[in-house]
Amino acid sequence: MPAIIDRDPVLIAVSTGGTSPALARRVRAWIEAALPSRLGDLARALDSARPTVNHALAAAPVRRRFWDAILDGPIAARILRGDADGGNRVLEQLAAPDGGRTAGVVHIVGAGPGDPDLLTLKALRLLQQADVVIHDRLVGEAILSLARRDAARICVGKAKGAHSWSQAGINALLVHRARDGQRVVRLKGGDPNLFGRVGEEVAHLRDHGIEAEVVPGITAATAAASAAGFPLSHRGIASSVCYVTGHGADDGEPDVDWAAAARPGQTVAVYMGLSRIAAITERLLANGLDPATPAAIVESASLPTERRFLTSVAALPAVARAHRLTGPALVIVGEVVRLAAAVRPQTTAARCPSPPRAVGIVS
Amino acid sequence: MPAIIDRDPVLIAVSTGGTSPALARRVRAWIEAALPSRLGDLARALDSARPTVNHALAAAPVRRRFWDAILDGPIAARILRGDADGGNRVLEQLAAPDGGRTAGVVHIVGAGPGDPDLLTLKALRLLQQADVVIHDRLVGEAILSLARRDAARICVGKAKGAHSWSQAGINALLVHRARDGQRVVRLKGGDPNLFGRVGEEVAHLRDHGIEAEVVPGITAATAAASAAGFPLSHRGIASSVCYVTGHGADDGEPDVDWAAAARPGQTVAVYMGLSRIAAITERLLANGLDPATPAAIVESASLPTERRFLTSVAALPAVARAHRLTGPALVIVGEVVRLAAAVRPQTTAARCPSPPRAVGIVS
Numbered sequence: 001m002p003a004i005i006d007r008d009p010v011l012i013a014v015s016t017g018g019t020s021p022a023l024a025r026r027v028r029a030w031i032e033a034a035l036p037s038r039l040g041d042l043a044r045a046l047d048s049a050r051p052t053v054n055h056a057l058a059a060a061p062v063r064r065r066f067w068d069a070i071l072d073g074p075i076a077a078r079i080l081r082g083d084a085d086g087g088n089r090v091l092e093q094l095a096a097p098d099g100g101r102t103a104g105v106v107h108i109v110g111a112g113p114g115d116p117d118l119l120t121l122k123a124l125r126l127l128q129q130a131d132v133v134i135h136d137r138l139v140g141e142a143i144l145s146l147a148r149r150d151a152a153r154i155c156v157g158k159a160k161g162a163h164s165w166s167q168a169g170i171n172a173l174l175v176h177r178a179r180d181g182q183r184v185v186r187l188k189g190g191d192p193n194l195f196g197r198v199g200e201e202v203a204h205l206r207d208h209g210i211e212a213e214v215v216p217g218i219t220a221a222t223a224a225a226s227a228a229g230f231p232l233s234h235r236g237i238a239s240s241v242c243y244v245t246g247h248g249a250d251d252g253e254p255d256v257d258w259a260a261a262a263r264p265g266q267t268v269a270v271y272m273g274l275s276r277i278a279a280i281t282e283r284l285l286a287n288g289l290d291p292a293t294p295a296a297i298v299e300s301a302s303l304p305t306e307r308r309f310l311t312s313v314a315a316l317p318a319v320a321r322a323h324r325l326t327g328p329a330l331v332i333v334g335e336v337v338r339l340a341a342a343v344r345p346q347t348t349a350a351r352c353p354s355p356p357r358a359v360g361i362v363s
Numbered sequence: 364m365p366a367i368i369d370r371d372p373v374l375i376a377v378s379t380g381g382t383s384p385a386l387a388r389r390v391r392a393w394i395e396a397a398l399p400s401r402l403g404d405l406a407r408a409l410d411s412a413r414p415t416v417n418h419a420l421a422a423a424p425v426r427r428r429f430w431d432a433i434l435d436g437p438i439a440a441r442i443l444r445g446d447a448d449g450g451n452r453v454l455e456q457l458a459a460p461d462g463g464r465t466a467g468v469v470h471i472v473g474a475g476p477g478d479p480d481l482l483t484l485k486a487l488r489l490l491q492q493a494d495v496v497i498h499d500r501l502v503g504e505a506i507l508s509l510a511r512r513d514a515a516r517i518c519v520g521k522a523k524g525a526h527s528w529s530q531a532g533i534n535a536l537l538v539h540r541a542r543d544g545q546r547v548v549r550l551k552g553g554d555p556n557l558f559g560r561v562g563e564e565v566a567h568l569r570d571h572g573i574e575a576e577v578v579p580g581i582t583a584a585t586a587a588a589s590a591a592g593f594p595l596s597h598r599g600i601a602s603s604v605c606y607v608t609g610h611g612a613d614d615g616e617p618d619v620d621w622a623a624a625a626r627p628g629q630t631v632a633v634y635m636g637l638s639r640i641a642a643i644t645e646r647l648l649a650n651g652l653d654p655a656t657p658a659a660i661v662e663s664a665s666l667p668t669e670r671r672f673l674t675s676v677a678a679l680p681a682v683a684r685a686h687r688l689t690g691p692a693l694v695i696v697g698e699v700v701r702l703a704a705a706v707r708p709q710t711t712a713a714r715c716p717s718p719p720r721a722v723g724i725v726s
Contacts, residue, residue: 002376006508009380010390013365017372019410022430025511027373027398029491032509034397035390037479047382067385082667112483120581121487122480128396192594193585194604199597199702214589218483222556222579231555231577233608234562239618241557242605242629245596255602260623266605339562 003028007039009047033121034128036080045079045086046070049094056094066094074105081213106178106205108186108198110217111139115302116146118218126215130185132177134170138189138328140303147185167197171204178210189328191219195245195271219243221269224298224330228308230340232267237335240266246273246280246331253279262287267334274299274329278317284333289313294337299329310337366391370402372410399443408442408449409433412457419457424494424544429457431492469541469568471549471561473580474502478665479509481581489578493548495540497533501552501691503666510548530560534567541573552691554582558608558634582606584632587661587693591671593703595630600698603629609636609643609694616642625650630697637662637692641680647696652676657700662692673700 002013003024012031016024036042046067057063070076075093079086107126112118119127124146127133133147137157144153154173156165165173177184192198192214205212221243225232232241244261248254261268262284273280274297285291291314299307305327311319313333319325366387368375375394379387399405409430420426433439433453442449470489475481482490487509490496496510500520507516517536519528528536540547555561555577568575584606588595595604607624611617624631625647636643637660648654654677662670668690674682676696682688 009382010386011378011380012390012394013376015374016406017374019372019406020413020430022427022434023373023402023406023409025491026434027375027402029488030397031375031394032491033484033487034393037505039386039390043379043382043386046386050383064385067383071385071389115485117485117488118483118579120475120481120483122478124484125480191585193588193596194594195596196594197598199594199600199699202592202594203702214594216481216581216585216589218579218581219585222554222582225556226577226579229565229577231557231559231562231565233556233558233606235560235612236618237562239611240605240607240620240624242603243596244603248602249598255599255628257603257626257628260626260629261603263620263623265618265620266623336562339566 005031005035007035007037007043010039010043033124036125037121038080038082041082041084041086042076042079045090048087049090052091053094069093077105105211105213106174106184106186106201107213107215108188108192108196108201109215110191110193110196110219111135111143111187111189112218113190113220113223113302114138114140114143114300115223116142118223118302119143119146120215120217122215123217126185127187129183131182133185133187134173134177135187136189139187143187167200171201174201174205175208175210178205179208188217189220191217194219194243220271220298220301220328220330221332224269224296224301224308224332225336227301227306228296228298228310228332228337228340230296230336230338232269232332232336234336234339237339238265238267241269242266243269243271244273246270246276258283259287262289264290264293264335267332267336270331270333272328273331274320274325277320277331280331281313281316284313289333293333294335295331295333296337296340297325297329297331299325299327301330310340368394368398370398370400370406373402373406401443401445404445404447404449405439405442408453411450412453415454416457422544424546427494428546432456468574468576469537469547469549469564470576470578471551471555471559471564472578473554473556473559473582474498474506474550474552475581476553476583476586476665477501477503477506477663478586479505481586481665482506482509483578483580485578486580489548490550492546494545496548496550497536497540498550499552502550506550530563534564537564537568538571538573541568542571551580552583554580557582557606583634583661583664583691583693584695587632587659587664587671587695588699590664590669591659591661591673591695591700591703593659593699593701595632595695595699597699597702600702601628601630604632605629606632606634607636609633609639621646622650625652627653627656627698630695630699633694633696635691636694637683637688640683640694643694644676644679647676652696656696657698659695659700659703660688660692661695662688662690664693673703 002015005012014024014027075089109123127147130151132152134154156170188196202212244256245254293313295313297309309319365376365378377390438452472486490510493514495515497517519533551559565575607619608617656676658676660672672682
């Protein structure tokens with residue numbers, strides 16, 4: 001009996017000829033991950049437009065080119081994103097003078113904390129469809145290698161001593177590539193909606209008549225908490241979870257309300273705070289936070305190089321110094337950290353079940 | 364006639380139910396690209412080792428874990444790279460000290476906001492490996508159907524008028540199934556680390572010697588922000604993003620510091636706050652929040668039934684009443700909401716790229 005992937009009316013059957021049910025399940029999983037969830041909607045939309053297209057385009061090769069242009073173009077992409085009016089859009093296209101070419105779309109995609117396994121299915125698919133991937137420095141090779149081999153890759157991240165792109169330069173690049181008709185993925189570490197400076201890029205694209213869609217990603221704070229073995233909220237301990245940025249514009253003081261962050265009964269996750277950890281600790285303590293409040297530092301959460309440290313707020317600067325923490329790190333402060341400390345001390349790190357390995361789709 | 368992908372003995376057939384030959388060709392190309400070229404070699408290697416493995420591992424769940432470990436591990440990767448001696452490598456693994464057996468593990472997995480496309484690759488894989496999926500009521504069929512057909516599904520969520528599981532009952536169920544040697548996925552909507560009550564379940568499992576791993580998911584707040592077209596943080600507007608719960612134990616007042624939530628310069632996302640929206644609005648205003656602060660309600664973010672409303676804090680209760688909002692909804696308060704309002708007024712809703720269904724924008 002074959003394994004079935006059902007995107008009604010599209011059906012895909014996988015058979016291993018009885019050699020391995022486990023492999024059949026795995027192949028089914030790979031295909032599920034690779035195919036858009038709304039594939040059935042696309043099939044129905046094409047079907048509904050078919051009689052009219054057949055009538056209008058009598059020659060089979062012309063028809064075939066028309067359908068391929070639809071499938072390669074923005075209409076199919078739109079239907080797969082949930083446009084319920086797909087059939088009519090196909091017919092509009094039939095009447096359009098340009099034959100399907102419209103302004104491009106830029107997908108601003110969250111790459112998650114680093115482990116390719118924590119990409120969303122949507123991120124993976126967009127990455128595999130992209131003609132060009134414009135990415136930050138922190139997005140690693142394990143994720144970038146999931147793009148098509150013939151896709152262009154442009155790193156626009158800041159690296160010490162290397163040429164660094166200005167935000168204006170990145171904005172112009174996005175517009176240029178999208179207008180060129182390319183499928184552009186702007187790939188950002190973590191979740192673009194959280195400290196990803198996505199607002200500037202979205203506004204610039206929209207000002208230039210280009211659609212921008214933001215695909216959320218797994219943010220580093222929750223990956224760090226999972227890795228360290230505590231939740232971010234917990235009834236009776238933390239009913240609020242606050243994410244704050246640890247550095248402001250030009251690496252200066254961020255515009256964070258440290259008095260609010262120092263209140264008890266919540267969890268505070270500080271992004272990009274490691275280089276200013278002494279100042280941040282001082283602000284929290286000056287605003288009345290108990291120095292014994294539990295705190296965690298998780299460096300390179302979800303990556304093979306991940307390191308986790310459970311300590312107290314007062315000791316954060318000393319821990320960061322002692323272990324020479326320099327990678328991207330999350331600092332999490334709050335009583336929830338204690339939920340991990342009891343059961344998962346640093347010494348058990350080696351047997352923690354974090355993902356050792358790569359991703360579902362093999363090439 | 365279906366399109367065929369042939370990796371003998373693995374055969375994959377694609378049918379679009381006659382709706383679109385062009386789409387069938389396209390899907391075939393996608394699958395061809397996604398599948399390893401030596402998939403047939405892998406199937407043959409597993410098949411050659413099968414009689415010996417069946418003999419050595421009599422219990423079906425143990426056997427299943429063994430095969431999954433092979434497929435997840437270096438042996439499968441090696442065969443796919445061209446190792447001709449695959450069958451023998453599988454048998455060597457059988458003779459290894461742990462024989463492919465692992466202690467019971469419960470994976471507590473975030474299902475994300477609802478769109479299956481926003482599952483992580485890891486969540487999908489664990490779901491497809493699970494012998495039993497224990498899920499909340501809010502996890503939809505589109506996601507549950509990604510589990511194996513022969514996996515048991517147990518809904519432990521609260522539904523009005525229906526039998527409802529206590530937390531103690533859920534805890535006991537998790538331990539029982541894991542001790543039974545089953546691969547247990549505890550599937551929760553959104554991100555288990557945020558208001559997912561994951562702490563209780565993890566503690567109970569650990570107390571009973573069972574490993575618990577939490578797989579983070581996309582939380583509703585970021586899916587809601589993406590759908591509505593604004594980021595959660597924005598330089599100069601919001602350097603902090605706070606998630607709070609809108610209801611406490613037994614549907615009572617949550618233990619939230621509303622004075623902190625009412626401070627300007629941040630974004631506040633209220634989970635499960637719709638039924639108490641009048642009281643929450645009152646708290647925020649009583650603590651000095653400007654009544655004109657922009658606010659959004661996003662119901663069923665990322666699902667086909669999604670509805671979005673952009674308004675002001677003061678008008679939140681009236682909007683919720685007027686549109687009879689009763690589904691799961693996120694309330695987001697802060698100046699970032701204005702970034703959507705400026706560029707995405709009612710009139711342009713039709714050409715918005717993200718889920719275009721039933722857009723309701725009130726301002």
